[in-house]
Amino acid sequence: MPKPASPPSQQTANLLRQDLHPALPVLGILGVGHFASYTLAGLRRGGFSGQVVLSPRNAEVARTLAKEQSCLVAGSNQEVIDRASMLLLSVRPHQLADLLKDLTFRSDQIVISAIAGISLDEHRAAGPLPEQLVRMIPVCSIEAGEGIIPIFPSHPLVEALARFTGTPVALESEEQFDLALVASCMNGWLYEFFGDLADWLTNKGLPEDKTREMILHNIRGATAYGLLKKNETLQDITQGIATPGTFTLDGLKQLRNQQGISAWTKAMDGVLGKLKA
Known part of the structure; x- marks a missing residue:
């Protein structure tokens, strides 16, 4: 089991103060795509005013974010690292080795x-990555x-950054973190479920502008x-509402009979199985 990250060094603390806004890190993002877009939007909406430096690889998205979210676009991935005190990796798993090739990190940097x-x-x-390496799931x-941001291992500065966008929860092991990752997948499934319900209401005659809000x-x-x-357990809340004659x-009986509820846990079993494969 990986050991928890060491407390931030004095050098790291000094780096955090180099930004124009004291105590805010200079955040570098390696991998600029959909994830980086909503993460940056959440940080800015939550009041994060620190400097953000973007990888130039996805040039069009980087230019858009630079304009909309007050960021800088670096000339190279190494420049992102050189400018930042905290780095965010947001690439696909198979892209990580290529991303890290020929890059050099400072020993005191924090990588999320x-x-x-x-x-x-x-x-x-x-x-080669620095000692302070933290996994995070921002949906x-x-x-x-809104929402929970699972983190492993616990790290006070990473948790402080996450609070600009939601509620950080530090997990005690990577096994727990993987379960949190499965739960985060549910976030994406819910929108299709909501959409089906909204379509049903619209098809039955409720005005479309009311269905989404409803x-x-x-x-x-x-x-x-x-x-x-x-x-109260969540099941107890259901029992208190779904009483005889309601x-x-x-x-609820129809959903149970058609496995409309158990299908969700089966989907979670499937994701967890792929994580453990």
Whole structure:
């Protein structure tokens, strides 16, 4: 099991103060695509005013982000590293070794990896990385400043950065982190589910401009209520609502009979199986 990252060195602390905004890191992003776009949008919306330096590889996206999110585009990936105190890796797993080839990091730098499905040991096998290496799962909801951001191992500066976009949760092992990754996949599945429900309402006659609000606010209300009732299991909340004679219970029985609920956990089993393969 990889050992937790060491506390930030004094040199790292000094680097963090080099930005125009004290205590904010100079953030470098290696891999500028969809993930970088919503992460940056979430950081800026959450009040992060530190300098951000982008990899030039995806030139069109980098130029757009530089304009929209007040970032700098570096001339090379090495320049990104040279300018930054904290680096964010956001490439596909098979691209990591090529990305790291011929790059040199400073020993005190903090590297955050948003690369799904590869362990810390596999990261290190792909190329020379500094001691402070942290895995993180930021899903697209962070653009709205919502959601959980799983982190392993715990690192105070990484958690401080994540708080600009949501709620960081430090996990105790990579096994726990992988389970959190499975849960984050559910985030993407939900939108198709919401869309099907909205289409049903529209097809039955509810105005289209009302269906989206109806579905999303019902879901938001349900999650808020679940978070409020911390002393009840989620199943207990259901039982308290779906009582005999209610329409809620009628619909719930149909979902159970057609495996509409168990299908979700089967999908999670499938993702976890691929992670362990």
